[in-house]
Amino acid sequence: MPILTIKNLSIHFYTPKGVRKAVDRVDLELNKGEVVGIAGESGSGKSTLALGIMRLINYPGKIVSGEIYFNEENILKMSEDDFNKKIRWKKIAMIFQGSMNGFTPVFKIGDQIREVMEIHGYNGDYDKRIKELLNMVELDESVANKYPHELSGGMRQRAFIAMALALNPEILICDEPTTALDVITQAKILNLLKKLKKELNLSIIFITHDLALLSEISDKLYIMYAGAIMERGDSLQIYKNPKHPYTQLLMEAIADINKDYIKGIPGFMPDLANLPNGCRFSNRCPFAMDICKKKEPELKRLDGDRYVSCWLY
Amino acid sequence: MNKTVSAETGVKLYVNTIIKNKSGLIGVIMILFFVALSIYAVTNFSNVSHQWENSIYWETYPKNAMPYWMSYFNPNKIFATEAITTKPSIIYSSNTYDIYQLNYNFTWYKEMAPTDVVFYIKTNSPIESIQILWIKPDGTNITLSTTSPVSVSDLITYSSSIDSYITEQIGYVPPSTTSQTLSQALFGYEGKGLLNGTIEKGLYRISITIVTSPNTKILLNKVYLEGNAYGLFGTDSYGRPIDLGILLGFPNALEIGLLTSIISVIGGVIIGGISGFLGGKTDSAMNWVTLVILVLPALPFLVVLSYIMRPNLILEALLIAFLSWPFYAIIARSSAQSIKNETYVEADKVLGIPSYRTFFTHFLPRLTPFAIAYTALGVPGAIILVETLSFLGLTPAGLVTWGSILNSAESNLAAVNGWWWWILFPGVMIILVSIPFVMIGFAIEKAVFGGK
């Protein structure tokens, strides 16, 4: 039984230009101790999906359908108060692309970690736990007495991860946690996450546009495009043998030191408020057929864990 | 993408936003209406504004009259001025003098005597003597005469005659005589109760005998039974109609409000923009200058300068602008700083594009909507400051402003006497003329800053 199951989740934004289907009928499964990677271009709805799991969708956005089960309990059915008390941060924590700016600027790091533990009723010695957490993310204990602006971006990101782990959550959602950092810091954070996963048996949803990065950490891979899942399956298998034309193009777009140029994907992602009939990738797909423009393909199971949404299969 | 083009369409976008925004559209319509009123005032009443301080010009108007529409609530006690006229007849003519007689009849059915009676006889040479026989409906009469005959005379002119009449009737000298008491004496029943407020109703007859030099012609003659209600907004203690004063105040308010706001915003945006754009030492120096002006106690300072300089409208606008630009400079500076950090500005630097070009292609277009918003928002403040100075008696010469109307309301004790129309309407105008600018300013502000 997966620890997190998402079924048929749709999140729409009601904008003056029309209804933007940011997340369109998405299914996802996350098993204990597993890293699920979600990859896609910016604007593909992957961040919205993460915020949806945390129930942080703000007006004019709305979760219009679907279920999210955490250990068999539908967290979308819980009251806001209940969710705040039982799930948010306690069971599912999240680190953001902007986590280095995620600390309130006027409070000390330690006090902010303490605040989280206080409001969630952590049992135990707060000071000891804060030190333990900072050690865990390889930060000096003195960081607790510092203000956010006194730390570098990478240190703040680590401190934020420490805060995310404060209550021993079972799931950690990482939304582009390393994008704003330099390459060396990026690698350090990634190694840290790997280590934590192993030590704490964390289940991680890792969201990024950087497929190369995902190959380092993820067990399962979901490829998202224009709000929908295009392909999903075992990471290694997808890397070795991408099925969906979009996945194939994404793979080719990865910067490789052996190639002398980077291949982009021609064309633009369709307007989420005005999706085309048929397959949403059809306007950019080199293999597009007549049917692709008329009928939308379903996410078909190929074998085992491997699904793809394409008329070629 | 070409930034200059996008900035142009940007301005168009803001115009669209103002008009699409409901309150913005209402604001635009209101301003157009005010501008129309101003043009109407300038084209039709510019001569009246020169007469505003000339009390003789307003002699025949009722004094302290409340708005005419108030008579709807109590027509027998609140009424407008009635004017009656007659055909003069010459009753004696010689080579030394002429005698004219003017007979007027009118019926009076109101519960209250007129607030005053004004006799207006315009001749082509001076009147030598004037005598008025006032006959009440019951036949009792009173003769009014004066030693100094003038062409426009109110009851105060004849107060000695009327005073002795009152003393004769009630048995003692009245403690004070106002136009209202004198008028009551002409309209009350003879006897002890002359001044008790009861009015004789019916047909009144007035017979005016004037002696003039030979060959004098009577050009115009009128008797005004002054009411206590006049026009849309009433009149003041000099008889000046408030509605007319308000109309005359429109062009000044709009002119100085817009002028001041435009000068101070343009000044502030340029100074603040350059300061934030250049940074470094220039920025510190300009910031210091901004602070010097900012810490001056604006209102006392302005009052001092207006008092000793007695500025005209343009100079006053410049003075106010001189004290208000720092507010816009501060905001423009911080906007400029944030624009400076945006990538395309840095890209320009990398590409070696000269900084003055970057200033014109990236800064000014970005600061334009900001400037428009603050120009609109700055107008009310400027108008209020000018009206405030006027209220303190510092009106630019020859202008009628709402503040100056309120100034005379204060010095004539309008609050004590309950002449609320004199206080209420000019102030409401200050608010009314400000509101559309605030509405437009907020609409642009929302479009520019709120849309992020």
Added chain:
Amino acid sequence: MGYKTYLIKEIIIYVTVLIAAMSLLYILTYPVIQEVLKATVQTEAEGFKQAILKHASGHGNLNLTSINILVNKYKASLMAAYGLNQPLYLKYFIQMKNLLIFNFGNAYFLTAPNGSHKVYAIIAAYLPYTIILFTTGTIIVILVGTLLGLLSARYAGTVWDKLVPTIAVVHSSLPTWWLGFLLIAALAYAIKIFPPGGITSIPPPKSPLMYSINMLYHMALPLIAFFIVNVGGFAYVVRSLVISTTKEDFVMTAKARGLSDSRILYRHILRTASPSISTQVALAIAGSFAGGLTTEIVFNWHGVGWLTYEAILLNDLPVILGINFVLTVILLLALFINEMIKGYLDPRIKAGE
């Protein structure tokens, strides 16, 4: 750069700003007022001459030459008293030096209630009333305005949200003195609820308690006018500050951490926005003293605003300069205190960024 160096630098800036502002005031006003004073001296000397001539005609022991000498002496003493016989640059330096050591000299015409001609005594007699009235008013405005601003920012899209911009329009378009004038007509004369003006009844009550109550009663109308005009503006500023802070990243992550909305608003957002709000408070309090001039005139409230106006009407330059100096010092002081409070509220400033 440490916090201390930062503060010292601020002080230096403020002192130079003060001198520059006063110089500006002096240069712009003095030449004109000098002309007025010269005319005053001329008329006074003429009056003096006439008086002597009248006197002399009775005695006959004074000839015209000795009278002229007397008149010229008198004139010279007046010129000296008004400082008209020194070159302008010298007077400027003396004036600036005297201002900086708070020596404002003697008033030409005005006196303090205790009869003193010293400008500082006159200002000291009137300033407390301005401070009492406008500090009280501003504190009420700040408390209610902050509350309204927070409610408006928190309940976006509701009545609260619409209310604040609407009353902000009132703030931008309504002159306080006019509202005061109207309130006096309505609530002091038409319906006699409040006194029409003044600081206390005449004669003022003897016991301190009754005196304070009487003064509060006289403060009611000006406070109501001040409150109505200013509360919307302050609420709007707080609302804008809070809304712009709400857009920052830390608010989303705070929500993700499971903090309640009210905790995020009152603890995190308000605390983060507080340095900016503090600046607004400093400017509002210090600004209200100078801006209250017309309010004081309308309500016959004998504070420095009212005094300024009297001094202007009398061309009493030392008093005008003195008041402007004091008001500028108050504003700079408020800004300086604000810098220190901000340093305390915002750790980023303390670091000297």
